[in-house]
Amino acid sequence: MLSRPRRAGPMANGSQTLNMLRGFIILLVFQGIGEAAAHYGKVPIPGPVIGMVLLFLALTFRGSEMPIWLGQTGYFMIRWLALMFVPACVGLFFLPTSHVGQWLAIIGVIVLATLLTLTATACVMKHLLQPETKHR
Amino acid sequence: MMAWISPASLLAVTFAAFTPAFYLYKISKVPPAIHPLLHPLVTAPLLVSGLLLLVDVDYSQYRQANSPLFFLLGTATVALAIPLHQQFHHIRKLVKPLLITLLFGASFAVISALSVAWLLGASIDTLISLTPKSVTTPIALGITEKIGGEPGLTAGVVVFTGVVGAAFGPILFRWLNITDDRIKGFVLGISAHAVGTARAFEISSRCGAFASLGLGLTGILTAALLPWVVTAFLR
Numbered sequence: 001m002l003s004r005p006r007r008a009g010p011m012a013n014g015s016q017t018l019n020m021l022r023g024f025i026i027l028l029v030f031q032g033i034g035e036a037a038a039h040y041g042k043v044p045i046p047g048p049v050i051g052m053v054l055l056f057l058a059l060t061f062r063g064s065e066m067p068i069w070l071g072q073t074g075y076f077m078i079r080w081l082a083l084m085f086v087p088a089c090v091g092l093f094f095l096p097t098s099h100v101g102q103w104l105a106i107i108g109v110i111v112l113a114t115l116l117t118l119t120a121t122a123c124v125m126k127h128l129l130q131p132e133t134k135h136r
Numbered sequence: 137m138m139a140w141i142s143p144a145s146l147l148a149v150t151f152a153a154f155t156p157a158f159y160l161y162k163i164s165k166v167p168p169a170i171h172p173l174l175h176p177l178v179t180a181p182l183l184v185s186g187l188l189l190l191v192d193v194d195y196s197q198y199r200q201a202n203s204p205l206f207f208l209l210g211t212a213t214v215a216l217a218i219p220l221h222q223q224f225h226h227i228r229k230l231v232k233p234l235l236i237t238l239l240f241g242a243s244f245a246v247i248s249a250l251s252v253a254w255l256l257g258a259s260i261d262t263l264i265s266l267t268p269k270s271v272t273t274p275i276a277l278g279i280t281e282k283i284g285g286e287p288g289l290t291a292g293v294v295v296f297t298g299v300v301g302a303a304f305g306p307i308l309f310r311w312l313n314i315t316d317d318r319i320k321g322f323v324l325g326i327s328a329h330a331v332g333t334a335r336a337f338e339i340s341s342r343c344g345a346f347a348s349l350g351l352g353l354t355g356i357l358t359a360a361l362l363p364w365v366v367t368a369f370l371r
Binding site: 053054111125126 | 150151153154175176177180181182188194195206210211212213215216217219220221222224230232236237244248253256258266270272274288289291292293296297298300301304308312314318323326327328331333334337341348355356359
């Protein structure tokens with residue numbers, strides 16, 4: 001029902017650009033509040049994560065339905081997440097050389113431990129959700 | 137001294153590498169084909185780093201030029217609140233199993249990293265830098281500073297973890313016969329942070345919402361607890 005927001009109708013076409021901006025302003029405002037909270041609160045949690053929590057709380061306790069334009073801007077940003085990660089992933093090939101002797105261990109840890117974590121966590125959650133479907 | 141290259145062209149390199157990477161991923165997406173290493177998060181960085189090595193540009197220069205993308209990553213993180221809000225009625229019904237999975241997954245990520253690293257003979261400094269590997273980069277960097285790890289190594293390890301999780305997670309789920317998008321999403325968010333979350337949104341927006349939840353909760357929980365654990369056992 002409340003899934004992916006519908007494309008704005010023909011009436012909204014003229015103001016679509018403005019709607020995009022409105023959504024962007026909301027996101028930036030919450031990012032800003034989050035950054036300020038992280039800066040002054042001296043917590044190790046990054047500003048955008050605080051901003052995400054605050055926006056979630058605001059949307060949930062606001063009462064009325066979320067405006068369509070905010071959903072459009074939000075999903076637009078999310079659709080490009082992978083692209084935004086590319087520069088960070090490039091850093092992988094330019095790591096500090098101080099751990100040269102440890103590469104086998106490091107790569108082993110990442111690949112093995114990550115696959116183990118994925119498997120174990122997925123099995124635990126599947127087991128926990130089982131009672132829900134048992135009665136079929 | 138390295139040659140000067142305009143920041144705009146270094147930003148363009150990212151976009152230019154992403155385009156064929158994305159196209160390759162799209163055409164390789166024939167259902168039974170196994171293509172985890174063809175994900176744009178694997179191929180695009182490979183293309184970019186190859187190019188940077190070829191023209192002899194160092195990473196800090198590239199990173200500087202791409203800072204708009206790093207900034208927008210923060211904005212996109214805020215936007216994750218939207219699917220989270222829309223899927224909240226599903227989440228509210230599952231508070232208990234989600235919390236148990238979170239506690240299990242977040243501690244298992246740390247313990248498995250420590251034990252595999254210890255078995256493979258890693259030094260104590262490396263061990264410490266590896267512990268926050270399943271947490272999103274900015275939180276992991278804060279943690280590693282606090283516990284005396286090396287930020288450069290932690291950043292690399294975190295990103296690599298995300299890429300491995302995003303690339304192989306969906307295949308593992310198929311092997312484990314997991315079809316529930318809520319499980320896929322939450323597990324990807326817990327063990328492969330934001331990179332896993334980006335992958336989860338390709339599966340469905342419900343999957344993405346559960347991933348956002350796992351990502352946020354794991355980050356907060358690990359940031360709160362890991363420094364205590366490390367000072368108690370490793371230092």
